[in-house]
Amino acid sequence: MDIKKYMRKVGFTAKEASAKIATATSEQKNIFLENLAERIINHTNNIIKTNKEDIRIATKNNSDNAFIDRLTFNESNIKLMADGLLKVAKLNDPIGETLNKRKMPSGIEVAQMRVPLGVIGMIYESRPNVTIDAAALAIKSGNSIILRGGSESINTNNYLALLIKESLITANIPEGTVQIIETTDRAAVTEMITQTDFIDVIIPRGGKSLIEKISSEAKVQVIKHLDGNCHIYIDEYANIEQAIRITDNSKTQRFGTCNTLESLIVNSRIAALILPEIKNIFDKKSIEIRGCNRTIQLIPGVINATEDDFYEEYLGPTISCKIVDSIDEAIHHINKYSSAHTESIITENNENATKFMREIDSSSVMVNASTRFADGFEYGLGAEIGISTDKFHARGPVGLEGLTSLKYIVFGSGQIRT
């Protein structure tokens, strides 16, 4: 297979299809989504059967349990995937929306119109439900999409591609609107991320190393979802009960998510009141605290944190801890070590809350809430294709709007410029 030639054909097809899907009606898009939901439910057994082949190969390759878990389809998560499609169908169609209309002194009326980005390139690992979720969001937002899943889920993805194709035909949407790369050759990724003439945005989903590699080599714009080294700062004016409950929830509700708490910053005036109790809770849940020197002095048995610890996204039962003397020191520490994902302050002091909100340079900044809320669904976006740790274009959870752009539209009645 000539990968370069194949990928140019895929890119060209996606670009051609993007002009059609950009002007598809809301009805057409929803027919696709509802039909695909139905088709997925009707073919549950076949999906599971095909998925078993991928699992068999992954097991043979000695993949670990977490990996196989992410790869596995069963009746319950297939149903969730179909329900997701129906939810996307119910969201407002963002395309064609007109904003910020104003009349100018020259007599022209100026506004902005929401339009699709064009062609999305999605590169992801293991979870085959991304194939369906990403196709749904792309179509609803009027974009065509090229999907490059991991080699480990190629059989499942190719089967899902068939279902998608049938639903596209049902909705009278060009088949080229959703394409799944048929080869597991990595050269296909290299082609995708450099096809600036066909692809408008690359969205990588996977480990930090994958995303860093793609970002550094891409010529196409990338919506990056890097790591979540999330912080809580317990201010001297914190409600202690709240601080403990939110810290516990942020760290222990789930270890492996990007909005999980990884580093706790505590004001020295409240540390002695709060850290021993947090230590008790974390001990019971086998969570290791790695603390600064002052933490260690305060609570025995805590391991000394290195500089690297404060940069670390553990994604597991470990947390770093630092005692500071002021909110300024906390903000400075967080802006230095954080990955700019999500940070929360616990305080009853409005001035400190406002200062934290304004000065912390992260995609989500919270007051008195668990970092685990940083999520497109919890924010009411209705969908999420990723969380951007970039400042450019989209920041934080990315829903349908993040897959669109605003063009200027001008209504005149013969005006010329003088």
Add this chain to the structure above:
Amino acid sequence: MDIKKYMRKVGFTAKEASAKIATATSEQKNIFLENLAERIINHTNNIIKTNKEDIRIATKNNSDNAFIDRLTFNESNIKLMADGLLKVAKLNDPIGETLNKRKMPSGIEVAQMRVPLGVIGMIYESRPNVTIDAAALAIKSGNSIILRGGSESINTNNYLALLIKESLITANIPEGTVQIIETTDRAAVTEMITQTDFIDVIIPRGGKSLIEKISSEAKVQVIKHLDGNCHIYIDEYANIEQAIRITDNSKTQRFGTCNTLESLIVNSRIAALILPEIKNIFDKKSIEIRGCNRTIQLIPGVINATEDDFYEEYLGPTISCKIVDSIDEAIHHINKYSSAHTESIITENNENATKFMREIDSSSVMVNASTRFADGFEYGLGAEIGISTDKFHARGPVGLEGLTSLKYIVFGSGQIRT
């Protein structure tokens, strides 16, 4: 001079300053702008004197008149530059604005807050007023900025840098907020566009080749302002008088601007009524028409357009012309050949106007108005740092908002995720 080391120092300084300017008060920013306006007026003679040295060198180097014209300061354009600063001072401060606030079922309140991008890297040629304009917009939008002007204006820019520094001190804003690269070595540009740890966005202003080179080599995000191959489509339902007036204005008001008309598309049902009259007007103004075969048959004396002509941004007294049989053919032609800058339809038919608005994939799409209106001031942005021909982040004229980002802010009262 060790360019790498020097540029890392510049980048680090800008990053440090960006945290301070991000939280500067509106009053501080306006003091800077007003003080700089006053200082520029007071130092008009010195600016002109320093500028004469750059002109002397440019003349010695046999630079052409247009080049020297762009480089030249006089009392009148210095006054305009100072007035521009006062206008920016009067604009609303975009930073800290809170948008889209909503209460979620979990009890948290979610909103978005407008924040600066961080550090802007501006790379530009000849026009030294960009030094002042860009510094003003950066500061008003809470960003720090690194300015890299052309070697031809180094003396003028270094003098303006002194005035800027004094006004920064007056407003108690760190001097590192605005830095002008002191070397004309091109290696400095290479460093700037790859400093992803310090710089958040690169804005190049200059010829297409400069921008393409920067875009292809940059690792930092770029707001690209490429060429403006702008179209007018005269629909079969056009008001003929309007069509002629708007075509004339779009092409001839100024030749060298990016929103100047470069290609005229005419419906075949109206071509015979309209093209001879346009030919008369263009003949009087010495504008050459390069037409498709049907244009040539209709109006003798028109030169045959090649395929390349339809891709061309002439920036001069030349225009390409094509006759089409339908609005669909016009839209297809424009989306193929245009640079996605600005296109206008002349029609009295609402359905065709709406179709054109929706289906043309350009940063500005107009109905019955001159393409020359595509401009940040004409759109009411109050300022313009460039026009983006990209779809990502900012599209079309870029004012203060294009130099900002939205972060999510969450107000809780102890909520945890269950």
